[in-house]
Amino acid sequence: MAPDVDVLAALKLARGANGRQSLSTVMSTLLPARLAKYVADKHGASGHLADMSDKVLVRVVNAVSDWAIKPAGTEGYRTAEVTLGGIDTRDLDSKSMEAKAVPGLYFIGECVDVTGWLGGYNFQWAWASGHAAGSAV
Numbered sequence: 001m002a003p004d005v006d007v008l009a010a011l012k013l014a015r016g017a018n019g020r021q022s023l024s025t026v027m028s029t030l031l032p033a034r035l036a037k038y039v040a041d042k043h044g045a046s047g048h049l050a051d052m053s054d055k056v057l058v059r060v061v062n063a064v065s066d067w068a069i070k071p072a073g074t075e076g077y078r079t080a081e082v083t084l085g086g087i088d089t090r091d092l093d094s095k096s097m098e099a100k101a102v103p104g105l106y107f108i109g110e111c112v113d114v115t116g117w118l119g120g121y122n123f124q125w126a127w128a129s130g131h132a133a134g135s136a137v
């Protein structure tokens with residue numbers, strides 16, 4: 001978070017200028033206020049800046065600058081929008097979508113092992129491969 005800011009320098013500067021401020025007040029100029037308070041509280045930095053050692057500031061800064069998210073899981077098929085896996089593209093002719101091993105058999109779209117980012121690429125693939133196969137047939 002706050003990728004373009006030297007957070008440690010900003011906190012040290014604020015500590016020198018007005019040590020009676022709370023760390024979360026200063027951090028709220030860099031992050032949303034509730035998030036700033038959460039980070040400060042979580043790292044035991046809820047008092048005045050003047051009372052905080054460099055060690056405490058570094059701990060907070062690490063939490064901000066090296067913030068990591070570990071997903072707890074997925075929402076499963078209920079909200080799934082695209083599938084991985086399927087018929088190997090190496091077994092299909094890339095222009096006609098015809099199976100190399102079985103002339104006259106075509107595969108397109110979702111059943112082929114092609115997976116796009118969300119945002120229209122899967123529709124594009126389904127339609128484009130369908131068009132290619134339809135034209136070939």
Ligand SMILES: Cc1cc2nc3c(=O)[nH]c(=O)nc-3n(C[C@H](O)[C@H](O)[C@H](O)COP(=O)(O)OP(=O)(O)OC[C@H]3O[C@@H](n4cnc5c(N)ncnc54)[C@H](O)[C@@H]3O)c2cc1C
Nearest residue numbers: 079080081082108109110111118119120121122123124126
């Ligand atoms: C909730 C959701 C949101 C999505 N949003 C996006 C998006 O925003 N942008 C994007 O690019 N992609 C999106 N996708 C992915 C996209 O919809 C698919 O990649 C695309 O529709 C695949 O097209 P398709 O024709 O290959 O397969 P499908 O659209 O799945 O069509 C297969 C058809 O075959 C029929 N069928 C199955 N078995 C048989 C059978 N035995 N006999 C006869 N018919 C059969 C099915 O009923 C179905 O109509 C989304 C998917 C989901 C589920």
